Amino acid sequence: MPYWTDSHCHLQDALLGDSETLIEAMKSVGITTAVVNATGEEDWAAVEDLAKRYHGLVLPAFGIHPWQAHTASPGWQARLRCLLETYPHASVGECGLDLWVDEPSLEIQRGVFRDQLELASALARPVTIHCLKAWVALFEVFAESPPPSRFLMHSYGGSIEIARRLIPLGAYFSFSGHFLHPRKAAVLEVFRQLPRDRILLETDAPSMLPPAEFLRYPGPCNHPANLPAIGEALASALGMSAEDLATMTRENSQRFLA
Numbered sequence: 001m002p003y004w005t006d007s008h009c010h011l012q013d014a015l016l017g018d019s020e021t022l023i024e025a026m027k028s029v030g031i032t033t034a035v036v037n038a039t040g041e042e043d044w045a046a047v048e049d050l051a052k053r054y055h056g057l058v059l060p061a062f063g064i065h066p067w068q069a070h071t072a073s074p075g076w077q078a079r080l081r082c083l084l085e086t087y088p089h090a091s092v093g094e095c096g097l098d099l100w101v102d103e104p105s106l107e108i109q110r111g112v113f114r115d116q117l118e119l120a121s122a123l124a125r126p127v128t129i130h131c132l133k134a135w136v137a138l139f140e141v142f143a144e145s146p147p148p149s150r151f152l153m154h155s156y157g158g159s160i161e162i163a164r165r166l167i168p169l170g171a172y173f174s175f176s177g178h179f180l181h182p183r184k185a186a187v188l189e190v191f192r193q194l195p196r197d198r199i200l201l202e203t204d205a206p207s208m209l210p211p212a213e214f215l216r217y218p219g220p221c222n223h224p225a226n227l228p229a230i231g232e233a234l235a236s237a238l239g240m241s242a243e244d245l246a247t248m249t250r251e252n253s254q255r256f257l258a
Ligand SMILES: [Zn+2]
Pocket: 008, 009, 010, 037, 094, 204
């Protein structure tokens, strides 16, 4: 059985239920590593708790999601720095920009994102970026606050042209099962053209539900143990065996997080 690495998920989310059951289900399908991303100050403690309880399997990422940018309370930057210093293997995430939503405003999102990029660069930590319909703004932010040497564009749904601008800056790209919907076939085509050493795999559980035929655990939310089925589908699209894809994405993830 291949050993799988989930490069982006939210196991702390209450929708997924009890963590003991969740982790057992993940182990039973061969998942050995999961990067659990916080979304805002209110779930930092829950991510910290998972990282302690499932040390070795859960790798924590602490940050503020663009949808939560308006909830950042005064002094959050110092608290985030303190958390990252307490966990030397933690990365920064999830952060970024999202113009698919109207609120919070781009201005608020940009300020919170920039501070997280600067903190990641100062501490030399990799960062996980959420970017939806905000590519122009992303490059504007990068011009003022360059990203650290390695960053992950998670659930990447951008074009190959944008990817080619991001690769020299240190970008990795993770594929999520939502893009297995036939109407999203263009995303698979982009992944066929990406350098293989920059491709990662994720569930984004409980979000980014794959089409029904890839669900090993019934909805309504995306269970993290759906990862192998997503990996098998990406492997077949890339003309690789599932074992080789699992190994490739594990090694790429280790290089990204090193
Ligand atoms: Zn996410």
